Structures are given as C-alpha cells and as structure tokens.
Amino acid sequence: MTVQDIRAFNRFYTNVIGALDYSRRLYAPYTLTESRVLYELAHSPRTDVADLRTELSLDAGYLSRILNRFEQDGLIERTVSHRDPRRRRITLTPRGRETAALLAERADESVGALLATVPSADRPRLSEALHTVRTLLSDGRPPRREDVLLREPGPGDLGWIVARNASLYAAEYGFNADYEALVARIVADFAEDHDPHLERVWIAELDGRPVGSVMCVRDEAPATARLRLLLVEPEARGLGIGDRLVSAVVDFAREAGYRDLVLWTNDVLAAARRLYRRHGFVLVAEKPHRSFGKDLNGQDWRLDLTGTGE
Numbered sequence: 090m091t092v093q094d095i096r097a098f099n100r101f102y103t104n105v106i107g108a109l110d111y112s113r114r115l116y117a118p119y120t121l122t123e124s125r126v127l128y129e130l131a132h133s134p135r136t137d138v139a140d141l142r143t144e145l146s147l148d149a150g151y152l153s154r155i156l157n158r159f160e161q162d163g164l165i166e167r168t169v170s171h172r173d174p175r176r177r178r179i180t181l182t183p184r185g186r187e188t189a190a191l192l193a194e195r196a197d198e199s200v201g202a203l204l205a206t207v208p209s210a211d212r213p214r215l216s217e218a219l220h221t222v223r224t225l226l227s228d229g230r231p232p233r234r235e236d237v238l239l240r241e242p243g244p245g246d247l248g249w250i251v252a253r254n255a256s257l258y259a260a261e262y263g264f265n266a267d268y269e270a271l272v273a274r275i276v277a278d279f280a281e282d283h284d285p286h287l288e289r290v291w292i293a294e295l296d297g298r299p300v301g302s303v304m305c306v307r308d309e310a311p312a313t314a315r316l317r318l319l320l321v322e323p324e325a326r327g328l329g330i331g332d333r334l335v336s337a338v339v340d341f342a343r344e345a346g347y348r349d350l351v352l353w354t355n356d357v358l359a360a361a362r363r364l365y366r367r368h369g370f371v372l373v374a375e376k377p378h379r380s381f382g383k384d385l386n387g388q389d390w391r392l393d394l395t396g397t398g399e
Contacts, residue, residue, distance in 0.1 A: 115192075115199055116195075122145075123155050123158070125145060126145060126147075126156075126159075127159070127181075127189050127192060128189060128192070128193070129145060130189070131181060131185075131186065131189035131190075131193075131241075132239055138153075138177045138179060139176060141179065144235070156179065159185065162184075163182055164184055164185035165180065165185055166180050166182055168180065220296075223297075232296070232328060233328070234328050236295055237295050237325070237328055238293070239294075239333060239334070239337055240294055241290065242290045242302075243292075246299060246302075247279075249302075250276055250320070251273050254268070254318060255268060257320065257322075257323075258381070262358075262381075263382065264382065265381055268381040271381075275317055276318075278306075279304060286345065287347075288306045288307060289305050290302065290303070291304075291334055291338075293334060300322040300325035301325060301330045302318060302320050302334070303316065303317070303318060303319045303335070303337070304317040304318050305338045305342055305350075308349075308351055310349070312347055312349065313347060313349045313350070313351055314342040314345070314349070314350050315351050315352060315353075316338045316352040317352070319331065319334060321334070335365070335368050339368060339392065348395050349391060349392065349393060349394060350370075350391070350392040351390065352365065352370070353390075354387075356385075356386040356388055357385065357386075362390075365390050368392065369392050370390040371392070372388055372390055373391045375387060
C-alpha cells in the first residue's frame with residue numbers, strides 16, 4: 090500500500106459520488122456544507138451554535154451566513170438556550186424538517202443507485218471492505234462520544250427495537266416473552282399512527298449499526314409526553330448515549346409544547362433511574378407488580394417542562 094494507492098482510490102470514489110450528485114442535483118438548492126448543517130440539526134440534540142461550529146469545524150462567520158439563509162428560507166428558529174442564556178439554540182421548523190427529509194431521501198436514492206450496480210452476492214464483500222477501511226484508518230482507537238450519531242429510524246429499525254429490547258431484558262433481568270409482546274405493541278402503535286410534530290423515535294448509531302434507541306409519544310394526560318423504550322447496547326455503554334437520548338426527548342418535548350414528560354420504569358433498572366434523576370425527573374409513585382415473569386416494583390417519574398416546578 091502506497092500514498093498513490095490511497096490518492097487513486099480517492100479520485101475514483103470522488104468521481105463516482107460526484108457523477109451521482111450531479112445527475113440527481115442531490116443538495117439543490119443548497120450546497121454540500123449547507124446540507125451538512127441541515128443534517129446535523131435534524132439528527133443531533135446538540136444544536137447550540139457553538140456546538141454546531143465545533144461538530145462541523147466551520148468558521149463562525151461562515152456558519153452565521155448559512156444560518157441566516159436558513160432563517161430567511163423559514164427552515165430554522167433561533168431561541169435562547171434553556172441551559173445557558175448566553176447561548177443561542179437552533180431548532181428546525183416543520184418546513185426545515187421537511188427539507189432535511191427531502192435531502193436525506195435524495196441521498197438514500199443516490200447511494201441506492203450506486204449499490205444497484207453491485208450484484209447482491211458481492212454486497213457482503215463491499216460491506217466488509219468498508220468496515221475494514223474504517224477500522225484500519227481509525228488507528229485502532231476505541232469509539233468516542235462524537236462517533237455516535239442520533240438519527241431518525243430507517244427501514245428495519247423499528248423491528249430492531251423490538252428484538253433488542255426483548256433480548257437484552259431477557260439476558261439482563263430475566264424478563265419473559267410478555268415483555269417482547271408489550272414492546273411490539275408500543276412500536277406497532279407508533280408505526281401505524283403517530284404525529285411527527287409531537288412524537289418521535291431516535292436511533293443511536295455507531296460505526297454504521299444501531300446501538301441505542303428511545304421514543305417520545307403522546308400520553309393520555311393533557312399536554313403530557315411519555316418517554317418510552319430507552320435502550321443502549323452493552324458494548325456501547327460509557328459513551329454518554331443514554332444521556333444524549335434522554336436529552337433529545339426532553340428537548341423535543343419542550344419544543345413541541347408539552348408541559349410534562351413522564352415515564353414508567355422498574356426499580357431494578359438502577360442505571361436508568363440515575364440517568365432520569367440527573368435530567369430532573371422526580372419519582373412520583375411506585376407500586377409492586379407481577380409482570381414479565383418477575384416480581385417487580387414499578388415506578389412513575391415526571392419532569393416539569395415549564396420550569397415552574399408545579
């Protein structure tokens with residue numbers, strides 16, 4: 090392997106991707122960098138201006154011009170951060186989310202067109218080769234927090250949520266198939282009927298595979314959202330994924346206009362309970378019950394999103 094080998098591959102891949110982008114006007118009417126900013130706003134809970142600048146390594150003036158254009162196009166709103174009044178928080182408007190979704194759809198179509206030229210029998214080889222490149226060029230370093238992407242679910246992800254919840258809770262807490270049935274109903278209800286402006290699912294992705302998830306859905310109580318099915322794969326724990334997923338739900342629920350965010354869990358989930366407490370959730374009720382083949386102590390937690398503490 091020589092420097093020229095890598096440079097030759099770079100030229101080849103750039104030409105392939107460039108041809109696809111040109112023929113499909115992948116990012117129009119925005120530039121590649123503008124599309125990266127829009128993508129980050131749609132997929133990351135870290136949406137302060139300073140965080141965006143750091144995450145994307147952009148000049149402050151350049152980023153400001155991009156955000157000004159987005160604001161003029163009705164794609165974003167700027168507000169004072171709830172956590173730090175000195176910082177400006179950027180959120181996508183409904184039009185901004187639609188635009189980000191359109192660009193993501195174009196990107197998927199573009200990559201799909203590229204994959205269509207690869208015979209099915211050769212795709213595992215391609216996947217393994219791409220994984221090998223990422224692994225070797227990462228110099229064997231362990232995963233970092235910034236390597237984790239929060240994104241919306243794609244095809245197969247909702248099924249993954251059901252499968253992994255069932256497997257992990259069976260392995261770690263001895264839950265039986267009743268728990269899998271409960272998770273399947275929750276996920277199916279979301280898939281069949283949800284309001285994207287008031288309900289969302291987040292998938293945490295690391296190295297191209299899902300390693301965590303969480304849901305935010307409407308509760309029966311007025312102006313109340315419910316956090317459901319928080320999950321982080323064992324090998325991905327320690328990267329702050331649970332904290333980011335809960336933060337994403339809290340921020341989304343607050344911006345959607347909910348007054349309260351609630352959740353139900355069991356006291357055997359000690360790490361999750363510590364996480365909820367750190368985010369300001371308060372234990373409001375608990376009750377013993379027999380579920381999933383176990384004697385458990387169920388707990389209801391609540392977070393006041395108005396900041397009044399009422």
